[in-house]
Amino acid sequence: QKEVEQNSGPLSVPEGAIASLNCTYSDRGSQSFFWYRQYSGKSPELIMFIYSNGDKEDGRFTAQLNKASQYVSLLIRDSQPSDSATYLCAVIGYGGSQGNLIFGKGTKLSVKP
Amino acid sequence: DAGVTQSPTHLIKTRGQQVTLRCSPISGHKSVSWYQQVLGQGPQFIFQYYEKEERGRGNFPDRFSARQFPNYSSELNVNALLLGDSALYLCASSLAGVNSYEQYFGPGTRLTVT
Numbered sequence: 001q002k003e004v005e006q007n008s009g010p011l012s013v014p015e016g017a018i019a020s021l022n023c024t025y026s027d028r029g030s031q032s033f034f035w036y037r038q039y040s041g042k043s044p045e046l047i048m049f050i051y052s053n054g055d056k057e058d059g060r061f062t063a064q065l066n067k068a069s070q071y072v073s074l075l076i077r078d079s080q081p082s083d084s085a086t087y088l089c090a091v092i093g094y095g096g097s098q099g100n101l102i103f104g105k106g107t108k109l110s111v112k113p
Numbered sequence: 114d115a116g117v118t119q120s121p122t123h124l125i126k127t128r129g130q131q132v133t134l135r136c137s138p139i140s141g142h143k144s145v146s147w148y149q150q151v152l153g154q155g156p157q158f159i160f161q162y163y164e165k166e167e168r169g170r171g172n173f174p175d176r177f178s179a180r181q182f183p184n185y186s187s188e189l190n191v192n193a194l195l196l197g198d199s200a201l202y203l204c205a206s207s208l209a210g211v212n213s214y215e216q217y218f219g220p221g222t223r224l225t226v227t
Contacts, residue, residue, distance in 0.1 A: 004155075032214045043203055043218040044156065088155050092214055100169050101146070101205075101216060103155025 002027040006089050006104035014112050019076040021107050023089030026070070033065055033072045036088040038106065044088055048074060079111045115140070117206050117219030125225045126194050134189040134222045138206030144168075145187040146216060147179055148203040156203055162187055163209050191224075199226045 003026040013019045021035075032051050036044035050056045050063040050072065062075040072091075076083055086106040118137045126132050138145050144163040148156035158171035162181035176192045185206075191198055201223050205216035 034215070036218075043201070043221045046215060046217055049215055090155070100158050100161065100171070101148075101156070102158070105153070105155050 002030070002091070002102050004089055004091055004102050004104040006087075006107045008105055009108040010110050011107055012110045012112060013079050015079060015081060017079050017111075019079045019083065019109055019111070021074040021076075021087050021089075021109065022071060023073065023104055024071045025089075025091050025102075027091070028067075028070060030070075030091040032092040033063070034090040034101065035061075035063060035072075035074045036090060036103075037083075038086045038088055040085075076109075079109075081111045081113050084109060084111050117204055117217055119202075119204050119219040119222050121222060122220065123223045123225075125227060127227055128194055128196060130194050131190065131192045132194060132224060134191075134202050134204075134224075135186065136189070136204030136206075136219060137186045138204075139217060142206035142208055142217075143185055144207045144209030145181055145185065146205045146207070147187070147189045148205065148218075149173075150201045150203055150221075151199075159189070194226045196226050199224060 005024045035048040037047050038044045048063040050065045056063045060077045064073045086108045088106045089104045090101040120135045146161040147159040150156040159173050160179040161169040165181045179189045181187045201221045203221045204219045207216045
């Protein structure tokens with residue numbers, strides 16, 4: 001059974017700080033990794049995806065992937081109160097359906113002004 | 114361009130009833146996936162359809178069924194509703210081409226079963 005684990009939080013950081021969100025996965029064959037942001041009462045919004053080992057940067061967001069250690073992380077620089085949301089990590093397993101995203105339970109981030 | 118659309122937004126049903134949820138993907142996207150999200154959990158995969166064919170199915174009972182139409186829109190049907198079916202039902206669309214696995218969610222349909 002493929003699993004994705006996240007610390008449920010809440011993770012609280014002051015405005016302007018770096019928020020670090022972590023995710024581990026059980027299937028060593030997983031190839032594609034995604035971070036979604038979900039505001040309370042809304043649907044998930046895709047904010048980052050990463051397919052290769054290393055870092056991928058997009059604005060204030062950096063996704064980091066380490067396949068050997070089976071973890072993926074999301075860094076949010078200069079955190080803003082508007083970043084307060086639940087962040088969902090998701091993976092697609094190797095050989096699985098392209099539609100079969102497996103999600104963690106999410107980490108709730110709170111950015112304090 | 115319009116994103117993924119879903120209807121209805123909210124729905125209240127009684128145990129034992131049947132419900133149909135609808136989804137239209139992003140223009141140009143040929144794959145639609147359905148997910149169920151209960152409070153405090155991440156979304157759980159129900160179905161994927163690509164080019165009108167079922168490409169994947171999650172661990173859900175046969176009361177759940179779906180189909181995709183020639184215009185790539187999709188319907189999710191749930192029969193004999195149980196209280197535990199109360200959840201946010203999400204539709205996601207993707208290109209599903211080579212090296213293209215990103216999925217984009219619609220606003221969801223919140224189903225309440227009483």
